[in-house]
Amino acid sequence: KRPAGAPDSDLARPVTKVGVVGAGLMASQLALLYVRRLEVPVVLTDLDAERVERGVGYVHAEIDKLLGKGRISSDQANRLKALVSGSTDKSVFADADFVIEAVFEEMKIKQQVFAELEEIVEPTCVLATNTSSLSVSEMATELRHPERVVGFHFFNPVAVLPLVEVVRAERTDDETLATALAVGKTLKKSCVLVKDAPGFVVNRVLIRLMSEINAVADEGTPVEVADRALAPLGLPMSPFVLLQLVGPAVVLHVNETLHEAFPDRFTVSDNLRRLVDAGKPGLWSWNEQGQPYLDDDTAAL
Ligand code: 3HC
Numbered sequence: 001k002r003p004a005g006a007p008d009s010d011l012a013r014p015v016t017k018v019g020v021v022g023a024g025l026m027a028s029q030l031a032l033l034y035v036r037r038l039e040v041p042v043v044l045t046d047l048d049a050e051r052v053e054r055g056v057g058y059v060h061a062e063i064d065k066l067l068g069k070g071r072i073s074s075d076q077a078n079r080l081k082a083l084v085s086g087s088t089d090k091s092v093f094a095d096a097d098f099v100i101e102a103v104f105e106e107m108k109i110k111q112q113v114f115a116e117l118e119e120i121v122e123p124t125c126v127l128a129t130n131t132s133s134l135s136v137s138e139m140a141t142e143l144r145h146p147e148r149v150v151g152f153h154f155f156n157p158v159a160v161l162p163l164v165e166v167v168r169a170e171r172t173d174d175e176t177l178a179t180a181l182a183v184g185k186t187l188k189k190s191c192v193l194v195k196d197a198p199g200f201v202v203n204r205v206l207i208r209l210m211s212e213i214n215a216v217a218d219e220g221t222p223v224e225v226a227d228r229a230l231a232p233l234g235l236p237m238s239p240f241v242l243l244q245l246v247g248p249a250v251v252l253h254v255n256e257t258l259h260e261a262f263p264d265r266f267t268v269s270d271n272l273r274r275l276v277d278a279g280k281p282g283l284w285s286w287n288e289q290g291q292p293y294l295d296d297d298t299a300a301l
Pocket of ligand 1: 069131132133154155156157158159160161203206236237242246250251254
C-alpha cells in the first residue's frame with residue numbers, strides 16, 4: 001500500500017547501482033540489505049581503509065550466515081559477495097543512482113558529504129540520509145540540487161526491523177520521493193512518510209523513554225532494579241540493552257538534538273555523557289542471568 005501523501009509510483013527512477021557512505025555499524029548493515037534485496041552493485045566508502053575492509057568483511061560474513069541458514073543458495077551467495085565492494089575514494093559513486101549516507105550524526109559532516117557527492121554523481125542520483133534526528137532540509141540547503149535529497153531512516157538491527165521513516169524535505173521532488181519509496185518496497189520494508197522534525201517520530205518517543213530511564217539511573221536507582229521494573233511493559237528489549245545495540249554515542253547525539261529542540265521534555269543523562277566521554281563500550285556489565293549492573297569502574301566515573 002502506498003503511504004498517504006506519496007507521489008505516483010510511475011515517477012520512480014531505476015536504481016542500478018547503490019553507494020553507501022560510511023562503513024560503521026549502520027552503513028554495513030545497509031550495504032548488506034541493499035545488495036541482498038536489490039541485487040545490484042553496492043559500494044561502500046569510508047575515509048579509513050581498515051573500516052572499509054571491516055565493513056565489506058561484515059557483509060560477506062552475513063552472506064555466509066544466510067547461506068548457512070539455507071536462506072540463499074551458494075550461487076546466490078557468491079553472486080551477492082561479488083556485487084559488494086569498498087573504497088576510500090567517493091569517485092566510485094560516479095555511476096550510482098542512489099547513494100545513502102550513514103556517517104557520524106553531525107550536521108556539518110553530513111552537509112560536507114553531500115557537497116562532495118554533488119561534485120561526483122549525476123544530478124538525478126538520489127542522495128539519501130539515514131540521519132536519526134537531524135533536519136533533512138538543512139542538510140540540503142547549500143546544494144545545487146536539493147530536490148534529490150530525501151531522509152531514509154532505518155532501525156537497528158536493520159535486517160530485522162521492518163520500518164523505514166521516509167522524510168520529504170522542503171525541496172524534495174516527486175521523482176526522488178517515488179524512487180526512495182520504490183527502493184523501500186524492494187528492500188521489503190514498510191515505509192512511513194514523516195515530517196522533517198527533530199527525531200522524526202520513532203526517536204522522538206524512543207529517546208524520551210531512554211532519557212527518562214537513564215535519568216532514573218542518574219538519580220541513584222540501581223540499573224538492574226530500573227530494568228526489572230520495566231519488564232511488565234513488555235518492551236521487545238531492555239532499554240539498557242538497546243542502548244548498547246544502537247551505540248551510546250549515537251543515543252547521546254540524538255538525545256542532545258532532542259534536548260535542544262524540546263528542552264522542557266528531554267533531559268540528557270549524566271551517566272550517558274560520562275560513558276561517551278570516557279569512550280567506554282557500555283555503561284553496564286552483565287551478570288550470569290543476563291541482567292545489567294553498574295560495574296565499579298563505571299560507577300567511579
Ligand atoms: N543483528 C542482526 N540480526 C539480528 C540481531 C542483530 N543485532 N539480533 C537478532 N537478529 C536476528 C537473529 O539472527 C534472528 O534471525 P533469524 O530469524 O534469521 O535466525 C532474528 O533476528 C530473531 O532473533 P532472536 O530470536 O534472537 O530475536 P528476538 O526475538 O529476541 O528479537 C530483536 C531481537 C529483533 C533485536 C528485538 O529484541 C527487538 O526488536 N529489539 C528492539 C530493537 C529496537 O527497538 N531497535 C530500534 C533502535 S532505534 C534505532 O535504531 C534508530 C536510531 O536512529 C537510533
